[in-house]
Amino acid sequence: MNEAPPKTIGILVFDDAEELDFTGPLEVFATARQTGLPIEIFTLGWPRREVHCAKGLHLVADHTLADGPQPEALLVPGGMGTRPLAKNDAFLALLRQKLDGADWQLSVCTGSALLGRTGLLDGRRATSNRIASPFFRDSAPRATYVDDERYVRDGNIVTSAGVSAGIDMALWLVGQWFGVELARTVQTRIEYFPEPPYADAAD
Amino acid sequence: MNEAPPKTIGILVFDDAEELDFTGPLEVFATARQTGLPIEIFTLGWPRREVHCAKGLHLVADHTLADGPQPEALLVPGGMGTRPLAKNDAFLALLRQKLDGADWQLSVCTGSALLGRTGLLDGRRATSNRIASPFFRDSAPRATYVDDERYVRDGNIVTSAGVSAGIDMALWLVGQWFGVELARTVQTRIEYFPEPPYADAAD
Numbered sequence A, B: 001m002n003e004a005p006p007k008t009i010g011i012l013v014f015d016d017a018e019e020l021d022f023t024g025p026l027e028v029f030a031t032a033r034q035t036g037l038p039i040e041i042f043t044l045g046w047p048r049r050e051v052h053c054a055k056g057l058h059l060v061a062d063h064t065l066a067d068g069p070q071p072e073a074l075l076v077p078g079g080m081g082t083r084p085l086a087k088n089d090a091f092l093a094l095l096r097q098k099l100d101g102a103d104w105q106l107s108v109c110t111g112s113a114l115l116g117r118t119g120l121l122d123g124r125r126a127t128s129n130r131i132a133s134p135f136f137r138d139s140a141p142r143a144t145y146v147d148d149e150r151y152v153r154d155g156n157i158v159t160s161a162g163v164s165a166g167i168d169m170a171l172w173l174v175g176q177w178f179g180v181e182l183a184r185t186v187q188t189r190i191e192y193f194p195e196p197p198y199a200d201a202a203d
Helices: A019-034 A091-101 A110-117 A132-138 A165-180 A180-189 B019-034 B089-101 B112-115 B135-137 B165-178 B180-189
Strands: A008-014 A041-046 A051-052 A057-060 A073-076 A104-108 A151-155 A155-158 B010-013 B040-046 B050-052 B056-062 B071-078 B104-107 B152-154 B157-160
Touching: A008 A019, A008 A104, A008 B180, A019 A104, A019 A165, A019 A180, A019 B019, A041 A051, A041 A057, A041 A091, A041 B050, A057 A110, A057 A180, A073 A110, A091 A110, A104 B165, A110 A132, A110 A155, A151 A165, A165 A180, A165 B010, A165 B135, A180 B040, B010 B019, B010 B135, B010 B157, B019 B165, B040 B050, B040 B165, B071 B089, B071 B112, B089 B112, B112 B135, B152 B165, B165 B180
Parallel strands: A008 A041, A008 A073, A073 A104, A104 A155, B010 B040, B010 B071, B071 B104, B104 B157
Antiparallel strands: A051 A057, A057 B056, A151 A155, B050 B056, B152 B157
């Protein structure tokens, strides 16, 4: 297991991927890059470069998953698009190959269900969106589901809870990979000092 | 001033717009919509539908700003792309027309500098990204700059601080427009119970 920080980060996108699942981490990683870090970040579309995301964004990915470069860290977002993908054997075989080629395997929300379907989470601790935990458990029956953490690291596999939790995970990873001071710089630049309104929302 | 909740929300995008500035609010508003709210959300590209955002996302907007529908709420994100736009008279004239046609004028980060450049913030209280406050003050010399709030409402103009603050603003607006219970439902669905790591980052 290569624990060195990745020099390339690939972000998977697909139809009905959840926008904030991947734009949160993208914002964090790319803000770190802008401080002068020698890392490359790119998007990988499945099955084509053009995808229509869950909340309406229409994206053109930098590459396709099949033909794009192998990233050293691969991030898999969630969203309703994970449901059909969880049953798509051709996709899952390619995803497993790309995950095996990466040093770091990352997911946000129900992206971890896709990791689970490839078998990658067998015997591992992992998390997912709380609301979607039945989907996760069904997709990763040999994983230990963690339901009380924003993100869970097991080896070089890091899975996060739902949607906005990907921001916390990405900031934490920047700190682990490149140092806590850089993570704090990123936090300041994106003004991530959250104050959710109506603070007594049910957790 | 029409204080009714908007039935349409338009999100401006342009080259070097900051991804999280608009994808955060999009996620919040669209998650509210998915509960059954009769609202429409669309993106408006300037000057064309295809734009390349600040952190590398390549988007195809639903419409152009010039030819798209007039939204009842118009959200203007920030990002380095605001610098050339702040000097683009043709853009600023069109933006002012679209802002005047909307019931609600919203901005995230340095989007408020663009609102300022149209004259819309004259005599108003508003905020922006803290780091970019000189740009905001220069662009909105007759506004009162608020530097200690995540978002500021003055009439139907609501401006937020940098990048991730747009999520807080959008959740607050969902509560104001459609009720606090719906805002809490959205907060739960996107699991916005943030736990920034390395918590003693400089504020």
